[in-house]
Amino acid sequence: MLLQRFLIRLLTMAITLFGVAVVVFVVIRVAPGDPIAMMLPPGATDADIARLRALYGLDRTIVQQFFIWLSGVVRGDFGTSISLRQDVLGLVFNRLPATLELATVALVMAVAIGGTAAILGARERGTAVEAGIDIASGTALSIPDFLWGLVLILLFGVLIPVFDISGRVSPQLNLPFVTQFYLFESILRLRFDLTWDLLKHMLMPAVALALPLAAIISQLLKQSLKEVLDLDYVVLARVKGFSETQVILREALKNAALPTLTLVGVQFTFLIGGTVIVERLFSYEGLGNMAIDAVINRDLPLIQGIVLVFALLFVLINLTVDMMYALLNPRLRHG
Amino acid sequence: MDEARIARRGVGPRLWLAGGWLLLALLAAIFAPLVAPQDPLAQDLMLERLPPFWMSGAEPGYWLGTDSLGRDLLSRLIFGGRIAFIVAFAAAFAACLVGSTLGLIAGYFGGWADRIISRIVDIWMAFPPVLFAILLVAVLGTGLSSVIIAIAVIDWTRFCRVIRAEAMGQSRMDYVENARIAGYDRIGIMLREVLPNVVPSIVALLSLEMGIAVIVEAILSFVNLSISTDDPTWGGIIAEGRLSIHQAWWVLVFPLITLILTVLSFSQFGEALKARFDPVLR
Numbered sequence: 001m002l003l004q005r006f007l008i009r010l011l012t013m014a015i016t017l018f019g020v021a022v023v024v025f026v027v028i029r030v031a032p033g034d035p036i037a038m039m040l041p042p043g044a045t046d047a048d049i050a051r052l053r054a055l056y057g058l059d060r061t062i063v064q065q066f067f068i069w070l071s072g073v074v075r076g077d078f079g080t081s082i083s084l085r086q087d088v089l090g091l092v093f094n095r096l097p098a099t100l101e102l103a104t105v106a107l108v109m110a111v112a113i114g115g116t117a118a119i120l121g122a123r124e125r126g127t128a129v130e131a132g133i134d135i136a137s138g139t140a141l142s143i144p145d146f147l148w149g150l151v152l153i154l155l156f157g158v159l160i161p162v163f164d165i166s167g168r169v170s171p172q173l174n175l176p177f178v179t180q181f182y183l184f185e186s187i188l189r190l191r192f193d194l195t196w197d198l199l200k201h202m203l204m205p206a207v208a209l210a211l212p213l214a215a216i217i218s219q220l221l222k223q224s225l226k227e228v229l230d231l232d233y234v235v236l237a238r239v240k241g242f243s244e245t246q247v248i249l250r251e252a253l254k255n256a257a258l259p260t261l262t263l264v265g266v267q268f269t270f271l272i273g274g275t276v277i278v279e280r281l282f283s284y285e286g287l288g289n290m291a292i293d294a295v296i297n298r299d300l301p302l303i304q305g306i307v308l309v310f311a312l313l314f315v316l317i318n319l320t321v322d323m324m325y326a327l328l329n330p331r332l333r334h335g
Numbered sequence: 336m337d338e339a340r341i342a343r344r345g346v347g348p349r350l351w352l353a354g355g356w357l358l359l360a361l362l363a364a365i366f367a368p369l370v371a372p373q374d375p376l377a378q379d380l381m382l383e384r385l386p387p388f389w390m391s392g393a394e395p396g397y398w399l400g401t402d403s404l405g406r407d408l409l410s411r412l413i414f415g416g417r418i419a420f421i422v423a424f425a426a427a428f429a430a431c432l433v434g435s436t437l438g439l440i441a442g443y444f445g446g447w448a449d450r451i452i453s454r455i456v457d458i459w460m461a462f463p464p465v466l467f468a469i470l471l472v473a474v475l476g477t478g479l480s481s482v483i484i485a486i487a488v489i490d491w492t493r494f495c496r497v498i499r500a501e502a503m504g505q506s507r508m509d510y511v512e513n514a515r516i517a518g519y520d521r522i523g524i525m526l527r528e529v530l531p532n533v534v535p536s537i538v539a540l541l542s543l544e545m546g547i548a549v550i551v552e553a554i555l556s557f558v559n560l561s562i563s564t565d566d567p568t569w570g571g572i573i574a575e576g577r578l579s580i581h582q583a584w585w586v587l588v589f590p591l592i593t594l595i596l597t598v599l600s601f602s603q604f605g606e607a608l609k610a611r612f613d614p615v616l617r
Binding site: 144315 | 454455460462463464465466469471473474546547550553554557558560573577580581587588594599602603
């Protein structure tokens with residue numbers, strides 16, 4: 001049953017990705033601007049233009065272009081960036097690690113902040129502490145990451161300048177890295193001076209991305225904790241003499257976490273979507289920042305590649321969460 | 336019951352505060368030429384980066400200070416509100432119309448209609464929304480109508496998902512079955528029986544969506560892809576403020592406060608309306 005569920009999900013995933021590819025392709029090809037005209041110096045002859053159009057396959061019909069592009073994509077060939085004149089897949093892989101690291105740090109922070117708030121709120125249910133947590137999470141949820149980013153820039157970049165508000169790493173540093181996973185590699189190489197510098201750059205964009213998700217986690221987890229805390233087995237643990245915190249951590253959390261998990265999956269994709277503008281705001285050299293440049297430069301192959309990679313990431317996250325849910329949920333596991 | 340009463344008690348001041356701010360900002364935007372103390376486009380290099388009124392060096396008549404070109408910040412915020420509210424209303428209503436219609440059809444009719452619409456929603460959910468918006472505006476060309484279309488094209492799914500679920504729940508209720516037995520046709524039942532019951536959700540989502548539309552417009556003008564004219568926008572002012580943050584913090588602070596208040600008000604307003612309409616809470 002688990003395998004069947006997995007295969008069905010895999011099929012719908014393929015359909016979704018195909019749909020994304022079609023939509024991106026159609027949207028981009030109806031663009032009125034001519035990307036070729038922007039690549040050539042003034043005074044280029046018609047023959048030059050035609051040659052370049054043929055080189056990028058722009059002289060075929062739109063359906064032909066789509067299938068030429070798609071068969072390339074399936075083989076891992078995303079084409080050549082028009083503005084940067086480099087292989088699209090190479091460019092994407094060069095930037096993707098920066099975005100993944102940022103999103104992962106943000107996710108960890110969201111779970112830590114939201115989880116703590118939920119446990120605290122459930123323990124102090126019915127008191128002013130819970131009311132305070134509710135107000136804080138309501139506010140954190142209503143204000144989007146873009147605005148949180150600006151608030152943080154003002155607070156910790158200008159008013160109390162403790163963190164960096166621009167870039168991924170201090171430019172004067174000598175980086176010994178062979179991969180683009182700077183944070184991960186700095187820890188492996190025990191270069192904690194570099195880790196600290198990276199974190200100082202990453203902290204504020206990560207908090208901006210984490211706050212709305214932390215709010216959702218705190219609200220949902222607190223709700224399920226409060227429901228579980230009234231169940232017999234939890235009451236029994238309390239009678240056995242465990243403190244309320246112990247009861248929550250040892251007995252309630254495991255069963256209350258499941259509904260939160262499914263939601264975190266979808267919300268994590270929203271968080272990754274938010275990296276596009278938050279990276280821009282903090283001049284963080286990730287995929288999203290490059291995507292905006294690609295759109296402004298009308299770099300069609302690069303935009304297609306980036307959007308498709310984002311979409312792939314989103315469906316993979318949803319698939320993973322779905323499978324984790326199936327594995328953790330006893331009713332589905334033994335069904 | 337207790338929770339309902341608490342929710343009800345909280346509605347009053349929240350609704351008034353949120354509604355009050357939105358009304359104030361809306362009226363200021365509508366009557367901008369009468370209310371704004373200065374011409375929002377007038378540059379004066381003698382007046383560049385004036386601080387707000389309570390600081391030394393401030394000039395009378397430039398209450399919130401000026402930007403790096405000597406343009407009055409308060410007047411630019413008031414005029415920027417025009418774009419923000421036009422986009423908020425137009426984009427939210429367009430997204431609502433498309434999303435609610437498709438959601439109602441998918442939820443009430445089910446079957447193939449539901450399968451196709453749900454698959455399209457899935458595809459839409461696989462796009463990073465901000466990137467999709469930027470891409471659409473770049474393709475459509477900058478301008479007010481492009482911004483509105485882009486937001487509607489992206490955000491209809493928010494309405495579709497919620498209304499689909501609600502319509503699905505409603506269509507299983509007895510009264511819908513009774514109407515069917517009584518001989519009403521299915522479209523008639525959908526419009527006369529199911530639709531009125533999902534209206535509270537639509538209204539709440541609409542208010543929420545207006546806040547989202549204001550943000551998306553600000554993001555688009557922040558990356559310089561909103562309207563193409565010189566007219567001030569909140570996001571455009573924020574972009575200027577981000578650049579001169581160390582010289583003139585007020586150019587970033589005041590549009591940011593304006594945006595936060597507006598977004599919070601729209602979401603609070605939506606929740607309050609929902610609580611008021613919701614028969615369970617009422």
